[in-house]
Amino acid sequence: MIFKQLFDTKSSTYTYIISSGKGREALIIDPVIENTDEYIKVLKNLDLKLVKVIDTHVHADHISGLNELSKRTNCTKIMGKHSVSEVVDIRVKDNEKIKIENI
Numbered sequence: 001m002i003f004k005q006l007f008d009t010k011s012s013t014y015t016y017i018i019s020s021g022k023g024r025e026a027l028i029i030d031p032v033i034e035n036t037d038e039y040i041k042v043l044k045n046l047d048l049k050l051v052k053v054i055d056t057h058v059h060a061d062h063i064s065g066l067n068e069l070s071k072r073t074n075c076t077k078i079m080g081k082h083s084v085s086e087v088v089d090i091r092v093k094d095n096e097k098i099k100i101e102n103i
Contacts, residue, residue, distance in 0.1 A: 001103065002046060006039075008032045015039070018103070019048050025100045027052040027075075031065030039065065040072060051100055054078045055085075 004017040011032055017039070019026035026048035031039055043050055050073040055066050057080065067087055070077050078098060079088045092098060 002026070002048070004042065004046075006035065006042075008035055010034070017042060017046075017048070018100070019046070020101045020103045023047045025049050025051040027054060027098070027100050028065075028069060029054045030056055031069055033063045033065040033068055036065045036068045036072070039069065043073075049073075050075045052076045052078055052098065054098065055083075056080070057083075 002017065002019040002021060006015045008015065013030060013032050015031050015035065016029040017026055026043060028039055028050060031053060050069060053066050053069045053075050055064050066077050069075060077087060077089045078092060079085055081091045081093045083091065
């Protein structure tokens with residue numbers, strides 16, 4: 001399993017890349033738009049295919065990389081059921097599980 005935590009010092013935001021292993025599907029949680037190139041590089045270096053990107057909430061402290069990552073990788077955009085965002089592909093409820101491969 002791959003669990004990579006990245007920190008954006010400008011917005012004090014933690015972003016997470018999760019996958020079941022090299023050469024597999026991955027998801028990114030709470031991406032910052034200014035770091036999109038870095039995320040793409042990490043995915044490439046780990047031979048991962050981004051299939052889902054998740055924003056845990058609307059971020060007042062930074063612009064989300066959700067849309068940019070989706071444009072560049074064709075991944076699915078996920079947010080909570082009550083999100084006011086109109087760009088979401090899937091809305092999840094509290095305690096709902098989000099799966100990639102076997103995790």
